Amino acid sequence: NTQISGQGLDVNKLDVDVLEQIHQMGGLQLVMPQAFAKTDCGALADTGRTVVEFNLTGESVELPIMGGKTYNAMTFNGQVPGPTLRVTQGDVVQMTLVIPADEVTGHGNDMHASQMSATYFDSVNPGETSQYCYIAESAGVFKYHCSGVHLAGMDQHVL
Numbered sequence: 001n002t003q004i005s006g007q008g009l010d011v012n013k014l015d016v017d018v019l020e021q022i023h024q025m026g027g028l029q030l031v032m033p034q035a036f037a038k039t040d041c042g043a044l045a046d047t048g049r050t051v052v053e054f055n056l057t058g059e060s061v062e063l064p065i066m067g068g069k070t071y072n073a074m075t076f077n078g079q080v081p082g083p084t085l086r087v088t089q090g091d092v093v094q095m096t097l098v099i100p101a102d103e104v105t106g107h108g109n110d111m112h113a114s115q116m117s118a119t120y121f122d123s124v125n126p127g128e129t130s131q132y133c134y135i136a137e138s139a140g141v142f143k144y145h146c147s148g149v150h151l152a153g154m155d156q157h158v159l
Contacts, residue, residue: 040133041094041131041132041133044092044094044133044135045092045094045133047092049090049091049092049135050087050088050090050091050092051091051092051094051133052085052087052091052092052093052094052136053094053096054085054093054094054095054096055096055098056076056077056082056083056095056096056097056098056109057076057077057078057097057098057099057100058074058075058076058097058098058099058103058106058107058108058109058124058146059074059075059077059078059099059100059103059107060072060073060074060075060103060104060105061073061075061078063075063080074105074107074146076109076144076146082144085144087136088136089136089137089138089139090135090136090137091135091136092133092134092135092136093111093113093114093133093134093135093136094131094133095109095111095131095132095133096129096130096131097109097124097129097130097131098124098129099124099125099126099127099128099129100126100127101126101127102126103126104126105126106123106124106125106126106128107123107124107146108123108124108146108147109124109130109144109145109146109147110144110145110146110147111134111142111144112142112143112144113134113136113138113140113142113144114132114134115134115137115138116132116134
């Protein structure tokens with residue numbers, strides 16, 4: 001089960017002896033759930049699961065809008081919204097993002113269904129390609145959008 005649930009802990013309401021006992025036992029270690037681990041595409045390809053390739057090109061495109069005007073959009077595969085990816089729960093998603101060499105800005109990709117930390121999504125610069133994989137564990141409908149820890153103007157990409 002990849003759904004994360006937990007309980008709040010108000011340290012102010014704890015007995016000081018309890019905190020000391022935890023300290024004496026070696027303290028607490030926080031462990032990231034497996035769903036949030038960076039996933040090795042090669043290792044997942046050997047699991048026997050169905051691998052669904054999802055190839056995206058990040059590019060800036062001038063799109064028509066109402067009133068005969070145009071909008072400079074940062075797109076996936078030249079469209080807004082980007083293409084739909086449909087998989088079966090348990091499939092491996094292999095996402096490849098290509099940024100053409102003549103693109104004016106870097107792009108990134110954050111697929112909420114991957115349940116991976118945003119720190120794995122960095123700017124993919126013009127002329128570069130990036131790939132990651134994950135197991136589609138949670139059923140549902142999820143969005144994906146441009147993302148990147150070091151991507152200037154990332155909020156403009158999403159908007």
